[in-house]
Amino acid sequence: MSLILDFLFPKYCYFCHQPHTYLCPACLKTLTPNSIQTLLEHPEIDFSLSLFRYSGPLKTLLHDLKYNFVYDLVPSISELISSTISQNYPNILNHWRTHQATVIPVPLHSFRHNWRGFNQSELIASKVSQQLKLNFDPFLINRHRLTSSQVSLPHHHLRLQNVANAFSLASTEINQSKNYIVFDDVATTRSTLLSVAQTLKPLNPNSICFLTLAGS
Ligand SMILES: [Zn+2]
Numbered sequence: 001m002s003l004i005l006d007f008l009f010p011k012y013c014y015f016c017h018q019p020h021t022y023l024c025p026a027c028l029k030t031l032t033p034n035s036i037q038t039l040l041e042h043p044e045i046d047f048s049l050s051l052f053r054y055s056g057p058l059k060t061l062l063h064d065l066k067y068n069f070v071y072d073l074v075p076s077i078s079e080l081i082s083s084t085i086s087q088n089y090p091n092i093l094n095h096w097r098t099h100q101a102t103v104i105p106v107p108l109h110s111f112r113h114n115w116r117g118f119n120q121s122e123l124i125a126s127k128v129s130q131q132l133k134l135n136f137d138p139f140l141i142n143r144h145r146l147t148s149s150q151v152s153l154p155h156h157h158l159r160l161q162n163v164a165n166a167f168s169l170a171s172t173e174i175n176q177s178k179n180y181i182v183f184d185d186v187a188t189t190r191s192t193l194l195s196v197a198q199t200l201k202p203l204n205p206n207s208i209c210f211l212t213l214a215g216s
Helices: 002-008 025-030 056-067 071-088 090-098 110-116 120-132 156-163 191-203
Strands: 047-053 102-105 141-143 167-169 179-187 207-215
Touching (some): 056 071, 056 207, 071 090, 071 120, 090 120, 102 120, 167 191
Parallel strands (some): 102 179, 179 207
Antiparallel strands (some): 141 167
């Protein structure tokens, strides 16, 4: 089956165009992870970790996943995130496991979910949680307001307005861990992540951090 798929939709490395893989081992070695950022203006957020810069082939890859529906990219992306965290941030991973942190994917509005057929952040977060042995809860937060695509908005304040009050708590049942990792595939201004963090507030979290594959 995979041979037929390879023939119909040939795989190639997004970086060097080598066939049969989306991210070849040689190119993976050349990727340098970003460092952790603390958000001075948002002390309620422990830290933000955007693993790689949102540019070049990685940007094309995420665009293909979201807008050209290359669903098949999910395993490669998840593996990239999990291996980068295990290798480069073992202390953080340990901390998350010790505190039973729960990965919360940024939800899509049902309209966009139906249009695309999947929520890429949820699929990736689900696999990453399994691989890193972390809790995963895709049902804690709802997106009740359909917002414009953040990428289409040029200014930071427009992006903040766009996602303000877009989310609500689906359940007020207090999550045991109270430590949350808000996950999205990409964050440029972090306004969506901050809006989700705001929504988690009634749960009195002990800690919230942000995790994305790519960011600025
Ligand atoms: Zn390559």
